[in-house]
Amino acid sequence: xxxxxxxxxxxxxxxxxxxxxxxxxxxxxxxxxxxxxxxxxxxxxxxxxxxxxxxxxxxxxxxxxxxxxxxxxxxxxxxxxxxxxxxxxxxxxxxxxxxxxxxxxxxxxxxxxxxxxxxxxxxxxxxxxxxxxxxxxxxxxxxxxxxxxxxxxxxxxxxxxxxxxxxxxxxxxxxxxxxxxxxxxxxxxxxxxxxxxxxxxxxxxxxxxxxxxxxxxxxxxxxxxxxxxxxxxxxxxxxxxxxxxxxxxxxxxxxxxxxxxxxxxxxxxxxxxxxxxxxxxxxxxxxxxxxxxxxxxxxxxxxxxxxxxxxxxxxxxxxxxxxxxxxxxxxxxxxxxxxxxxxxxxxxxxxxxxxxxxxxxxxxxxxxxxxxxxxxxxxxxxxxxxxxxxxxxxxxxxxxxxxxxxxxxxxxxxxxxxxxxxxxxxxxxxxxxxxxxxxxxxxxxxxxxxxxxxxxxxxxxxxxxxxxxxxxxxxxxxxxxxxxxxxxxxxxxxxxxxxxxxxxxxxxxxx
Numbered sequence: 001x002x003x004x005x006x007x008x009x010x011x012x013x014x015x016x017x018x019x020x021x022x023x024x025x026x027x028x029x030x031x032x033x034x035x036x037x038x039x040x041x042x043x044x045x046x047x048x049x050x051x052x053x054x055x056x057x058x059x060x061x062x063x064x065x066x067x068x069x070x071x072x073x074x075x076x077x078x079x080x081x082x083x084x085x086x087x088x089x090x091x092x093x094x095x096x097x098x099x100x101x102x103x104x105x106x107x108x109x110x111x112x113x114x115x116x117x118x119x120x121x122x123x124x125x126x127x128x129x130x131x132x133x134x135x136x137x138x139x140x141x142x143x144x145x146x147x148x149x150x151x152x153x154x155x156x157x158x159x160x161x162x163x164x165x166x167x168x169x170x171x172x173x174x175x176x177x178x179x180x181x182x183x184x185x186x187x188x189x190x191x192x193x194x195x196x197x198x199x200x201x202x203x204x205x206x207x208x209x210x211x212x213x214x215x216x217x218x219x220x221x222x223x224x225x226x227x228x229x230x231x232x233x234x235x236x237x238x239x240x241x242x243x244x245x246x247x248x249x250x251x252x253x254x255x256x257x258x259x260x261x262x263x264x265x266x267x268x269x270x271x272x273x274x275x276x277x278x279x280x281x282x283x284x285x286x287x288x289x290x291x292x293x294x295x296x297x298x299x300x301x302x303x304x305x306x307x308x309x310x311x312x313x314x315x316x317x318x319x320x321x322x323x324x325x326x327x328x329x330x331x332x333x334x335x336x337x338x339x340x341x342x343x344x345x346x347x348x349x350x351x352x353x354x355x356x357x358x359x360x361x362x363x364x365x366x367x368x369x370x371x372x373x374x375x376x377x378x379x380x381x382x383x384x385x386x387x388x389x390x391x392x393x394x395x396x397x398x399x400x401x402x403x404x405x406x407x408x409x410x411x412x413x414x415x416x417x418x419x420x421x422x423x424x425x426x427x428x429x430x431x432x433x434x435x436x437x438x439x440x441x442x443x444x445x446x447x448x449x450x451x452x453x454x455x456x457x458x459x460x461x462x463x464x465x466x467x468x469x470x471x472x473x474x475x476x477x478x479x480x481x482x483x484x485x486x487x488x489x490x491x492x493x494x495x496x497x498x499x500x501x502x503x504x505x506x507x508x509x510x511x
Contacts, residue, residue, distance in 0.1 A: 007037050009045070015056050017042060018049045019153075056150075073115060077125060079106050082276045084131070096122050147292045147299060148368040154289060155369060158269045159207075160361070163369065165271045166203035166211075167302040168245045170412025171311070173198050173344035174337070176322075177392050177400035198341075199243050199414045200348060201253065202302055202310060203270075206364040208357020212236055213348055214253055217341055218243045224340040234349035245277045245415050254281065254288075261285040273300060277415040304363040305381070306355065312385055312406050313351035319391035326395070457494035464490055 009017065017035060020026040026034070031042050045052065080103050087094050100117040107115035115121075125131070155163050174196045201214035214236045221230060230237045236256075238249045254270075261268050262285045272278045273291045280288065291299050321343070359381070389402040454460050464487040471480035 007035075007041075009035060009037060009041070011052065011056055014045050014052050017045045018052065021046055022049075073107075073112070073121070075110060076103055076106050076112065076115060077128075080125065081129060082274075082280075084129075096126070099125070151368050152370065155269060158267075161205055161207040161209065162266055162268045163206040163271075163364070164203055164211075164268055165301040165364070165367075166201060167273065167300055167307065168199055168201045168275075168277075168414040169307045169311070170409045170414050171198045171200050171314070171344075171348070172196060172409045172412070173341070173347075174339050175405075175408050177395075177397040177405045197243055197409070197412060198344060198348075199245050200310075201245060201250075202307060202352065203257070204302065204306055204355075204360045204363075205268075206301075206361060206369055208360045210352050210355060210360065211257070213352050214238065214249075215345055215348060216240065216243050216245060216249060219341075222341045224342040228342075233345055235345045237345070242416075244413070245275075247277050247279045250277050251279045251281060254279070254283065254286065258283040258286045271300070275415055299367050301360075301364040301367040301369065304366040306360055306363045308406060309355055309359055309381060309384075310348075310351045311409075312381070312388060312402075313354045314347050315405055316384065316388045316391060317347040317350060319388065319395060322395055323391060457490050460490040461487060461494055 013035065017031055020031050020034060021028075028039060028042050031037075032039060035042075080099060083102055084094060084099065100122055103117040103121070104115070107113075107117070199216040201216070203211040203214075212235060216238045218239060218241060220239045225233075225237075236253070238252075240246055240249070257270075266285060268286045269289055270286050271289050271291060280290075318339070321339070325338075385402050385406070388405070392398075392400055392402060392405065454463055464483055467483045468480060468487065471477075471483055
């Protein structure tokens with residue numbers, strides 16, 4: 001009698017086996033009959049369900065039948081794959097020789113002189129990841145449909161407040177409306193404006209909650225921060241010479257984020273794209289899940305309106321400042337030059353706080369995230385954008401469009417150029433060597449202490465009293481409340497600085 005051929009299930013079918021057991025409560029015997037497999041294979045699948053589901057969620061090849069074995073060149077393969085994913089995510093065409101060239105560079109850095117990046121290695125790498133070369137990675141509707149179908153399963157065990165997404169965006173923090181038309185036809189990196197930029201990482205939850213924004217500049221401590229503890233800024237501040245997101249910065253943020261979630265006793269699902277600056281690390285309270293590598297930014301919630309809304313509010317605050325100071329400047333460009341990085345981080349923080357929870361939630365829903373709950377409320381983005389347009393008109397930018405101004409830095413680079421192999425390899429080599437980035441001085445405008453008439457907390461209290469009276473005269477309740485808060489803080493600090501030389505309360509009472 002001929003022996004029965006053993007059926008080996010692929011990854012997608014193994015996931016169905018797990019779902020049959022977990023969701024449908026099928027018995028092992030019923031599963032054996034459904035999938036025409038033996039008892040041993042069913043038990044093996046259920047025993048390894050965590051690893052199988054993780055492999056499936058991370059966009060692995062669903063048709064593979066056996067676990068991929070690690071090779072002697074696994075470290076090279078992993079780095080090349082991360083690079084390939086990032087390049088394809090940016091819709092670039094990648095050829096086999098390009099992959100081989102990149103792999104050879106990585107091997108040189110690792111000191112693996114015996115590695116040749118042969119055609120045999122390339123074919124093995126291609127098959128392992130189901131790669132088709134010489135094909136533009138345009139938006140693949142089938143991949144997106146598959147992702148949305150799988151998304152419901154991925155998030156079903158998590159509540160809205162524990163489902164998060166984070167993404168970077170570039171910000172020209174001093175840009176004015178009249179600079180937006182010329183940017184349409186010029187590369188941002190070729191303009192001086194590109195030097196006055198920051199990278200902002202925004203992370204939000206499906207419930208509408210937003211994390212404190214991470215802002216990356218070029219100077220470790222800009223001159224305008226010179227008397228400040230950067231840890232007390234309203235944003236998290238990081239830096240490198242290009243103001244880019246790097247894997248080191250991202251890893252530090254992820255570890256800190258995980259610590260915050262651990263303190264809150266929360267287990268969070270965080271969705272990230274496949275950029276090479278996003279490290280694949282294991283965390284105790286944050287589970288990283290990756291968007292499909294062969295799609296554009298379409299599935300990302302932060303790109304469904306959250307980032308744009310923050311930029312709209314930021315530019316409203318910038319235009320407000322311009323209008324408020326127009327009587328004290330000789331030119332608009334002169335005012336822009338006085339805007340410091342400190343102004344920028346305060347405006348970024350305020351812009352994120354103005355982001356309505358329902359706006360964030362709807363961004364998740366537009367990206368295919370759904371937990372069955374209905375989101376109520378209005379976003380009011382049209383009103384805010386019209387306010388920005390009115391500010392622009394009042395400032396003399398009548399021929400400029402608010403849409404163009406908001407999107408002026410929409411496509412600004414936020415990470416090293418993965419197509420420039422030499423530059424990327426150099427960056428990787430420096431990170432491995434542990435080289436510290438040199439602190440750079442920033443050409444920033446600083447208010448000199450000798451030019452400021454407020455030199456002590458006592459002076460500050462007196463100035464705030466005048467501002468209190470101003471708010472009362474103009475019947476501005478909101479301004480009065482905030483100034484009163486500031487006055488309490490100033491009085492608290494002034495009380496600490498009282499010395500024995502100064503008048504005491506007892507001496508005043510004797511008079």
